[in-house]
Each structure stands twice: as C-alpha cells, then as structure tokens.
Amino acid sequence: MQIAVLLYDRFTTLDAVGPYELLARLPGAETVFVAKETGPVRNDQGSLALVADRTLAEVPHPDIVLVPGGPDARVAMDDPEILDWLRTADATSTWTTSVCTGSLILASAGLLKDRRATTHWLAFDELRALGVEPTGERVVFDGKYVTAAGVSSGIDMALHLLGRIAGDETAQTIQLLTEYDPQPPYDAGSPEKAPAEIVAYWRGGDKGRADARG
Amino acid sequence: MQIAVLLYDRFTTLDAVGPYELLARLPGAETVFVAKETGPVRNDQGSLALVADRTLAEVPHPDIVLVPGGPDARVAMDDPEILDWLRTADATSTWTTSVCTGSLILASAGLLKDRRATTHWLAFDELRALGVEPTGERVVFDGKYVTAAGVSSGIDMALHLLGRIAGDETAQTIQLLTEYDPQPPYDAGSPEKAPAEIVAYWRGGDKGRADARG
Numbered sequence: 001m002q003i004a005v006l007l008y009d010r011f012t013t014l015d016a017v018g019p020y021e022l023l024a025r026l027p028g029a030e031t032v033f034v035a036k037e038t039g040p041v042r043n044d045q046g047s048l049a050l051v052a053d054r055t056l057a058e059v060p061h062p063d064i065v066l067v068p069g070g071p072d073a074r075v076a077m078d079d080p081e082i083l084d085w086l087r088t089a090d091a092t093s094t095w096t097t098s099v100c101t102g103s104l105i106l107a108s109a110g111l112l113k114d115r116r117a118t119t120h121w122l123a124f125d126e127l128r129a130l131g132v133e134p135t136g137e138r139v140v141f142d143g144k145y146v147t148a149a150g151v152s153s154g155i156d157m158a159l160h161l162l163g164r165i166a167g168d169e170t171a172q173t174i175q176l177l178t179e180y181d182p183q184p185p186y187d188a189g190s191p192e193k194a195p196a197e198i199v200a201y202w203r204g205g206d207k208g209r210a211d212a213r214g
Numbered sequence: 215m216q217i218a219v220l221l222y223d224r225f226t227t228l229d230a231v232g233p234y235e236l237l238a239r240l241p242g243a244e245t246v247f248v249a250k251e252t253g254p255v256r257n258d259q260g261s262l263a264l265v266a267d268r269t270l271a272e273v274p275h276p277d278i279v280l281v282p283g284g285p286d287a288r289v290a291m292d293d294p295e296i297l298d299w300l301r302t303a304d305a306t307s308t309w310t311t312s313v314c315t316g317s318l319i320l321a322s323a324g325l326l327k328d329r330r331a332t333t334h335w336l337a338f339d340e341l342r343a344l345g346v347e348p349t350g351e352r353v354v355f356d357g358k359y360v361t362a363a364g365v366s367s368g369i370d371m372a373l374h375l376l377g378r379i380a381g382d383e384t385a386q387t388i389q390l391l392t393e394y395d396p397q398p399p400y401d402a403g404s405p406e407k408a409p410a411e412i413v414a415y416w417r418g419g420d421k422g423r424a425d426a427r428g
Contacts, residue, residue: 014235014392017262021228021365024259031261040254040265045238047245048231051254051263100393120393138397150393151235152369160399172402173412178228179314179334179364181403182396183352185374188386189395198387 001165003031004062004089007041007052008076014151015068015099016050022158023064025174026166034059036081044070056085061092064161069100069120069151077108086111095161097146099154106147107132116142120150121191122202152189155180215379217245218276218303221255221266222290228365229282229313230264233372237278239388240380248273250295258284270299275306278375282368283314283334291322300325309375311360313368320361321346330356334364335405336416366403369394 035052107130148157162171188194249266321344362371376385
C-alpha cells in the first residue's frame, strides 16, 4: 500500500499533514511526499517547507493519492505536469482523495465529473464553476473519490478511510494513539455554527477569500 | 509576536503542525521553525522532513515556544543544547507550550517543577518520573505553561491560546477558516472512550508503547 501526498507551492500544511499523520500509521503503508522536483516545497504561510522525497515521475501508481488545498490552488490547477500526473495516478489508484481546495485540482484534472464532492466553504463557487456541485458534508465518498471540506477536515477523512481500508479496530487504534478526542473551546468551525458577522465578513471580500480558503 | 516551533530528530509531525496551522494565522505573528542546525529534520515515521529555517541560537527570545513530542522524545531530553535553549527562551517567553511527549522535554529542562501539566496518555509514568503529576485534561494551563495531551490535542491547545492572546472573535475566525468542526466517525480518542481491549493492548507492551506515544 503506497500513499502519495502531493506538494506544490503554497499548499496548506495541515491539509497534507492531518490525514498523513493518521494514514501513515496504517500497518504496511509506505507514504511518500511527491512534487514536480524533489526538495523543499514552501507552504502558503511562507514560514514552513516540507520536503518532497520523490518526483511525480518516480511515483506513477500510488494506491492512495492525497491532494492538499491551498489559497493558491491555481498553482496546481493550471499546471499540466501536475494534472497529467493526477490522471495517471488516478487510473490505477484505489483511492483518490483531496482536502480543502484540493478538490478544485482534482476537478481541473477532470476526475470529479458527475461526482459528489466538497471543498472549503469559501470555495464552493469555484468548485461549481468547474462543473461539480459541492455538498455540505465534511467528508464525501463517491466511489473511490473522497473529498474533505476545509483544512482540518482531512483528519476526519483519514479516519473514515482507515475504517474502510483496515476495519474499525485499526481506525479506532489510530484515533486512540493520536488522541483524537476533539474538545475545541469554541463551536465556530463551520459557517452554520460560527457567529454570523464573522461568516459575513469572510464571505464579503475577494481579498479575504483569497487569503483564507487554504 | 514571534512563535518558535522546535524540531528535533523523530519529532511527531502533527504535534508541531496542528497548533502551527492555527497559531501562525494570528495577525502580526511571525512563526519560525528552529533546530540545532538549519535544514531538513526527519520525523518519527521517517517519511517526511520539515525544514528548520533558523538555528536555536538565532531565535533566543521567542514570545511563544512550542515543543512537539515524539516516540523518541529522549533525543531532545538528553540534549544539553536543546535544554539550554529552552531555558533561555523560557526566561523571556510569554507562553511556553508543548504537545504530547513534548512536556517530557520541558520537564527535563526543569520548567515544569511544581506545575500542573499533561502528556500523551501512554507517557504518564514518564512524566511522573520527572516529578510532574499528569492531569487527565486535554489542555492544561498553569500560568504561562501550556501542555496538551497526545498528538492531535495541540489543535485544541492552539484555539485556547488564540482566545487568551487575541480574544474570542479572532479564535473563532481561525476555527472557521480552518473549518475545525470535528466529526470523527469513531469515539475512541481517549483511553476512557476507546474499546478496552485496544487500550489494554497498548498499555501492555513496552515495544508498543515506544512506537506509539508520539
């Protein structure tokens, strides 16, 4: 079982690392971070780089493809080399997955046609513009295509996937070992739950949206 | 406001990246990943390296110190250079924080003496051996010292910190933008909630513990 996590300039770190931390604990899994070139890939905040250990060409047939989002997902959406790799990998993958605006990249590669999918709540219109109607769910399964909502939702996606791949006991074990027993001090994690004025502010401005929807 | 995230060989990635993703969004914050030497630092799973952009010596006085854990936290607990840096940074920090077995490192530096603190549930005995009684809470504040339980708990810690530093509205905004609205498909994230046989298995073996308590 090979898991490939795609990196590209200005990706959102937790989109990649949240599900990675859980999926990589799958017994027998080999996880590899891939990018157009090996070496450091800088994130959206600019303050952290993750190292891609393999080029896209070196990992043509992963079992699981994981595509993180980023406020500049267009970096990947407009890159023929990345889109070609996604189509090639998807042709033989068991699961093709994304977090946040990563689904915009999958859609740009033509992989979400006529599928149910989701993305960051601030990117719903962009997903629609690519011909995919976003659902309001946090994690969406449609066949082998799994898309998660914004940033932290990839952790929930990983638990769902672990259950499907290895069964409830393995998924629960990994939840226990990563102590994923969320106790946020606020209940503001979705536009339905957050204070209305905060939601309205971020829905309002193009600048805010572009900065925010990693 | 400068936030320093400590890296050392075999750290647990989500311990560092979970709180980083939220804290780095604090308006006006500068976040920097530090290690004994600049360059890639490989994680506990071996499949990912994060880049330290600054040496410890270059960042002597961060406002927030964040120490991730790892199954080999002893790498840092036995390193005089890291412990010296922690004591120096702590002397002027506003907040000194840890996730998972990171608190064992803070305790080794002598920073948790007579304080309330926590760690990964599989490391309670080790924290006790360092003279600190672990509480059963997910996030523990004692003055400027903030310690979180295993791996994913650093995300909750970051939300608490954001609220204290910048107020509820900023914390809620960052929760909304990272869409932290947890919906795990299982309720097995703590030893009190997970199936008893899974907990017993991991409590049982030294090998399991050493592998697991990142």
